[in-house]
Amino acid sequence: MKVLNVDHIGIAVPNLQEALKFYEEVLGLKCEGVEEVAEQKVRVAFLPVGDSEIELLESTDPEGPVAKFIESRGPGIQHIALRVDDIEKALAELKEKGIRLIDEKPRYGAGGAKIAFIHPKATNGVLLEISQREKK
Numbered sequence: 281m282k283v284l285n286v287d288h289i290g291i292a293v294p295n296l297q298e299a300l301k302f303y304e305e306v307l308g309l310k311c312e313g314v315e316e317v318a319e320q321k322v323r324v325a326f327l328p329v330g331d332s333e334i335e336l337l338e339s340t341d342p343e344g345p346v347a348k349f350i351e352s353r354g355p356g357i358q359h360i361a362l363r364v365d366d367i368e369k370a371l372a373e374l375k376e377k378g379i380r381l382i383d384e385k386p387r388y389g390a391g392g393a394k395i396a397f398i399h400p401k402a403t404n405g406v407l408l409e410i411s412q413r414e415k416k
């Protein structure tokens with residue numbers, strides 16, 4: 281598999297609008313749009329930083345992964361996403377190596393990206409997303 285860059289860093293926040301005040305007004309980053317990803321029970325805001333982005337994640341459901349994360353650990357970095365050139369190939373390779381996957385097949389993430397998660401137990405404690413999308 282080929283990892284191209286850190287696509288984004290996912291930060292779980294209790295309130296998107298409140299969090300945006302810091303990232304936009306204080307840090308001067310620009311939010312490139314807010315989108316709801318129903319399948320993941322989140323509303324997300326993307327803020328580009330160089331060739332990566334910050335993804336702010338607000339839960340839309342108390343049973344969703346981001347709500348559960350905030351409940352057990354508080355707000356903070358929930359996942360790191362690595363961009364790959366071919367997600368199907370990457371997943372096949374990870375599976376073949378016996379790596380514990382959360383998603384064996386790609387799902388659709390924000391902006392129509394193909395995404396899949398690797399379990400934190402397989403990565404030394406970091407929830408890793410792999411993502412394939414067209415370069416902006």
Ligand SMILES: C[C@@H](C(=O)O)C(=O)SCCNC(=O)CCNC(=O)[C@H](O)C(C)(C)COP(=O)(O)OP(=O)(O)OC[C@H]1O[C@@H](n2cnc3c(N)ncnc32)[C@H](O)[C@@H]1OP(=O)(O)O
Nearest residue numbers: 290317320345348349358359382389390397400405406407
């Ligand atoms: C919109 C999209 C996009 O970018 O396009 C997104 O990013 S969606 C982003 C939101 N979607 C997701 O996160 C989907 C994938 N996530 C999941 O399926 C879940 O959140 C899991 C990662 C499986 C965790 O689920 P759950 O909390 O029910 O499991 P659990 O309580 O049994 O936790 C198992 C162990 O993993 C640890 N653990 C749980 N969440 C973690 C996280 N985010 N980072 C690092 N470690 C984590 C727990 O502390 C526990 O460790 P100990 O056993 O040592 O106590």
Ligand SMILES: [Co+2]
Nearest residue numbers: 290335361409
């Ligand atoms: Co993400």
